Amino acid sequence: MHALEIQNIAKAYGKNEVLSGIDLRVAKGEFVVIVGPSGCGKSTLLRIIAGLEEHTAGHLRIAGALMDGVPPARRGIGMVFQSYALYPHLSVFDNMGLALRREDLGKAEIGRRIGAAAAMLALGPLLERRPAQLSGGQRQRVAIGRAIVRQPQLFLFDEPLSNLDAELRVHTRLELAQLHRTLGATMVYVTHDQTEAMTLADKIVVMHAGKVQQVGSPHELYTAPVNLFVAKFIGSPKMNLVTGATAERAGVATLGVRPEHLRLSDTPGMWSGTVRHREYLGSDSYLFVTTAADGELCVRVDGECRHGIGERVDLAPLPDKLLGFDAAGLRQPLADSA
Numbered sequence: 001m002h003a004l005e006i007q008n009i010a011k012a013y014g015k016n017e018v019l020s021g022i023d024l025r026v027a028k029g030e031f032v033v034i035v036g037p038s039g040c041g042k043s044t045l046l047r048i049i050a051g052l053e054e055h056t057a058g059h060l061r062i063a064g065a066l067m068d069g070v071p072p073a074r075r076g077i078g079m080v081f082q083s084y085a086l087y088p089h090l091s092v093f094d095n096m097g098l099a100l101r102r103e104d105l106g107k108a109e110i111g112r113r114i115g116a117a118a119a120m121l122a123l124g125p126l127l128e129r130r131p132a133q134l135s136g137g138q139r140q141r142v143a144i145g146r147a148i149v150r151q152p153q154l155f156l157f158d159e160p161l162s163n164l165d166a167e168l169r170v171h172t173r174l175e176l177a178q179l180h181r182t183l184g185a186t187m188v189y190v191t192h193d194q195t196e197a198m199t200l201a202d203k204i205v206v207m208h209a210g211k212v213q214q215v216g217s218p219h220e221l222y223t224a225p226v227n228l229f230v231a232k233f234i235g236s237p238k239m240n241l242v243t244g245a246t247a248e249r250a251g252v253a254t255l256g257v258r259p260e261h262l263r264l265s266d267t268p269g270m271w272s273g274t275v276r277h278r279e280y281l282g283s284d285s286y287l288f289v290t291t292a293a294d295g296e297l298c299v300r301v302d303g304e305c306r307h308g309i310g311e312r313v314d315l316a317p318l319p320d321k322l323l324g325f326d327a328a329g330l331r332q333p334l335a336d337s338a
Contacts, residue, residue, distance in 0.1 A: 001063065002025045002026060002027060002028070002061070002064070003026050003028040003030065003062070003063060004024070004026035004049065004060075004061070004186065005024075005025050005026075005059075005060070005061040005064075006023060006024040006025070006049070006058070006059075007061075008022070008023060008058040008059070009023075009045070009048060009055045009058035010022070010055060010058055011041070011044055011056055011210075017210060018041050019045060019048075019211075020210050020211055021211065022045060022058070022211070022212055024212070024215065026188060028186055029185065029186055030186055030187075031177075031180050031186075031187045031189065031202045031203075032187070032188050032202065032203045032204075032205060033188075033189045033190075033191060033197040033200055033201035033203075033204050034190045034191075034204075034205045035190075035191055035193070035194055035196075035205070035206055035207070036192065036206060036207035036208055036233070037233070038192055040210065041207055041209075041210040041211075042207050043158055045190075045207075046156055046158050046188065046190045047158075048060065049062075049077070049154075049188065050075070051071055051072035051075050051077075055068075062076060062153060063153050063154075075154075076152050076154065077152050077153065077154045077155070077156055078150045078154070079147060079157075079158070080140075080143050080144050080155070080158070080160045081143070081158050082158050082159040082163065084131070084139040084140060084143045084163075085143065086131040086139060086142060087131075089130070090130065091128050091130055092118075092126050092128070092129055092130075092131075092134070092142050093128065095142055095146060096114050096117065096118070096145050097110045097113075097114050097149065098146075099146065100113060100114075100149055110149075113149040113151070114127070114145075114149055117145040117148040117149050120145075120148070120179070120182065121141045121144060121148075121175075121179075122141070123138070123142065123145060126138060126142075136164050136165075136168065137164060137168045137171065140160060140161070140163075140164065140172060141172075141175070144176075152185075154185075154187075154188065155186065155188070156190075157176075157188070158190050159190055159192070160176075160189075161173065161191070162193075169196075173200060176189075177200055189201070194233060194234055194235070194236065195236065197218070197234075198218045198222070199218075201217075203215060203216065203217060204216065204217070204218055204221055204234075206233060206234070208229050208233075213226070213227060213229055213230050214227070214230045222234055222235060224331070225331065226330065226331050227329045227330050227331060228241070228256075228329035229329065231256050231323065231325070237259050237286060238298075239256045239257065239323075240256065240257050240258070240262070241255070242254065242255040242256075242257075242295075243255075243294075244293065244294065246270070246271075246293060249335075250324055250334045250335050251324070251335030252326060252332050252335075253326050254324070254325040254329075255322060255323070255324060255325075255334075256323040256324070256325065257321060257322050259299050259300040261321035261322075262299040262315050263316050263318065264301060264305075264313055264314065264315065265315060265316040267314065268314050269314040269315045269316030270315065270316055270317060271289070271291045271293075271315040271316075272291065272292075272312065272313070273291035273313065273315070274289065274290050274310060274312055275287050275308065275309050275310060275311045275312075276288045276289065276290045276296065276309065278309060281303065282303050283302075283303045284300055284301070285300070285301050285302070286298055286299070286300055287305075287307060287313070289313060289315060297315060299315055322334060
């Protein structure tokens with residue numbers, strides 16, 4: 001039995017179809033991240049799972065039970081929103097316990113659940129404070145704690161880190177990963193940030209234009225994208241993509257190679273060009289090389305590399321690291337001569 005099963009889900013607003021043919025199965029205890037650009041339908045899908053929106057076709061099951069038409073409160077979910085959605089006049093304790101009081105749980109059980117969640121999230125000293133007295137990261141932990149105390153079958157996260165600054169996003173990301181290991185809970189997490197997807201997920205669902213493009217582990221999506229969209233969306237810096245004569249010699253419409261799969265060569269390589277820009281990042285540097293035939297290519301080099309702007313360089317791809325795509329953008333094998 002799957003923790004979550006989505007079968008051919010569609011969603012339309014009048015004649016505007018925003019989701020089409022969505023199929024997804026989530027195993028118990030799995031951390032699944034749904035990722036894609038703004039407007040791709042990922043948050044709409046999460047809201048359908050939560051019961052906050054109705055789908056117009058297909059079926060949805062949680063722990064084997066059909067959820068079509070079942071209200072949110074009866075789905076056994078805990079949801080953490082992009083905005084913290086905390087009541088400003090209530091303490092941390094009361095914000096975390098509000099849903100439990102509505103379930104008519106006794107004071108002792110409410111206190112036990114809040115205490116356990118507060119200990120897990122390092123909120124113990126903050127239970128009597130109000131949201132205005134908390135930092136952004138603390139407020140987000142309260143929102144997560146509010147979901148934990150309900151002991152849901154399924155946790156849903158809707159871009160929970162987008163309101164945090166860069167340093168705090170990294171810290172909270174680590175906390176979420178540890179929380180998943182501690183609880184062993186099933187989590188579905190929506191984000192537009194492919195770094196969050198790569199670092200958190202057991203399985204990533206890449207969406208575009210209301211459809212699932214690929215489902216797989218972070219490693220699978222990075223090394224074996226099924227189409228050009230996934231190849232361009234996953235990875236930072238983006239994959240180098242080359243069209244024209246160079247790609248045609250490999251028997252494809254587009255040739256792809258990631259920056260770390262290019263090497264500076266002492267002999268003429270597949271590409272020659274001039275260093276237009278260099279980004280120094282400490283352990284690594286990125287050289288942006290302008291070639292005559294194929295435009296600009298990005299290559300990752302050692303941070304101590306001393307190639308400067310204006311210098312001529314030759315580039316060669318690592319064996320078996322070139323990827324090919326046909327005119328429709330689908331992954332294709334390369335010709336033997338590539």
